[in-house]
Amino acid sequence: MVVAIAVVAAAAVGVAVALIANSPSTPTDPRPLTAEEANRLAITRFLNYQAGGRSVTITVPNTSGGLVITGSVDYRDHLGYGVVRGKGRDTSSDGLIQWTTTEVFVHPMTDSLAEPPVAPPGSGWHRRPLNTSGSSLDSALLIALSLGNDRPDNAELLPQNGAMWVRGDQVSGRTVDVMAGPAARAKPGTAGNVRYWVDADSALHRVEADVASEPQPVVIDLNTRPYVPVQPAPGVIR
Structure with missing residues (x-):
């Protein structure tokens, strides 16, 4: 199953032959996924899991300007x-x-950093529950975590539940297909709320998700830098 965010709970994402015949600038209408496209979308989360982790840049909109x-x-x-x-x-x-x-x-930190320190600080952390609704930040965090899974998704169910091919595009120098995800389980009307930028090798490069709390989508870019394994901060239980 694919993250289809109308309510972000942990309805997760699911998802080289025929690259796009249309150039990114050619207007086209969305259409159902082909079998090959559905197979590529179905293994994107599994490939992330096999890799162990990915670097991410998460852009979160809000009325004050947003967070990155x-x-x-x-x-x-x-x-x-x-x-x-x-x-x-x-x-x-x-x-x-x-x-x-x-x-x-x-x-909190007063000095701006471009990258987080490899070893998290040993003190000064504040803990709170993650909100599963009403917060664009927490929705984005939960979506980012759900982009990996220990098995492929069911490729046959993706088109049946509304997954669509949207258009061709370019991201990070790669030619990709933009695919709209299916409806979340038990959430009719949510098909297309999440879009996936998937290349010919089934690698996921970008995710754009609509969240109920904001008019603009959350954007998650993956593999924007080399992946640095995550070390838990004090008190974080995995």
């Missing part, structure tokens, strides 16, 4: 870690962040 998280996600232990920087007027959350599927740990 630069860091890594461990798909074996379901643990994320990164630097948070505010855009526009929203700088109150600047610092370090770690998160699991149930908790968020924040470490």
Whole structure:
């Protein structure tokens, strides 16, 4: 099953032959996935899990300007870690962040960092529950964690549940297919709420997800830098 975010709970994402016949600039109408495209989408999360983790850049919109998280996600232990920087007027959350599927740990910092330190600080962390609704930040964190799974998704069910091919595109110098995910389980009307940028080798390069709390989507770019394994901060239970 694929993360289809109308409510972000842990409805997860599921997902080289025929690259796109249309150029990224050629307008086309969405269409059902071919069998080959469905197979590629179905193994994207599994490839992330096999890799152990991916570097991520998470862009979270909000009315104050938004947040950008630069860091890594461990798909074996379901643990994320990164630097948070505010855009526009929203700088109150600047610092370090770690998160699991149930908790968020924040470490305020006055100095701006481009990358999180490999070893998290030994003190100064504040813990809170991860909110599964009403927070674009927490929705984005949960989506990022759900982009890995220990087995492939069911390729046959993806088109049946509304997954579509949207268009061709380019991202990070790679030619990709943009695919809209199927409806979340027991959530009719949510097909297409999450879009996946998938290359010919089934590697996932970007995810764009609609969240109920914001008019603009969350954007997660993967493998933007070399992956650095995540070390848990004090008190983080994986």
